[in-house]
Amino acid sequence: MWSNVAGFRSFDGEKGNTIAISMSACLAYPPMIIAIIPIALAAGIRTLNRLSTKTKKMTSVFGGPFSYSLPIGMFIGFLILPLASWYLNQPLGVTLSFAALFILIIIIRRLTAGLNRDLRESSDYKRILLGRLFLDRGISTYRSKTVLD
Numbered sequence: 001m002w003s004n005v006a007g008f009r010s011f012d013g014e015k016g017n018t019i020a021i022s023m024s025a026c027l028a029y030p031p032m033i034i035a036i037i038p039i040a041l042a043a044g045i046r047t048l049n050r051l052s053t054k055t056k057k058m059t060s061v062f063g064g065p066f067s068y069s070l071p072i073g074m075f076i077g078f079l080i081l082p083l084a085s086w087y088l089n090q091p092l093g094v095t096l097s098f099a100a101l102f103i104l105i106i107i108i109r110r111l112t113a114g115l116n117r118d119l120r121e122s123s124d125y126k127r128i129l130l131g132r133l134f135l136d137r138g139i140s141t142y143r144s145k146t147v148l149d
Contacts, residue, residue, distance in 0.1 A: 020105045028094045031084035035077045042073020071136035078102045110136050
């Protein structure tokens with residue numbers, strides 16, 4: 001049993017987007033409805049792109065080509081969340097919670113998760129930070145892609 005627990009010492013986890021969306025819906029539903037629009041659009045773009053890809057047998061492949069639309073949609077959605085909360089006159093505590101959520105989940109967690117690995121692979125700090133912030137990907141993830149070139 002303890003050997004399984006010891007395996008989690010190196011576990012870095014994900015960024016918490018799903019939990020943050022759920023928390024937002026529980027705190028204040030109306031701003032969440034506004035903020036979910038760019039997230040849903042991004043998820044739709046990514047999914048339609050993957051579903052429309054055909055293999056040699058002309059059948060749909062769910063794995064399809066890689067897309068950066070979802071990380072960008074999440075960034076925009078979490079950015080809109082505190083603004084929508086403020087615009088809809090939600091309590092100040094809720095609006096500040098959404099702002100803190102954006103800073104913690106999007107800014108801090110995206111920038112720091114696996115940062116040491118990226119710094120070992122490249123000294124292009126601008127590319128690393130922009131890729132992490134907007135695309136939610138480390139440099140090793142998109143090294144073979146030309147998105148930021």
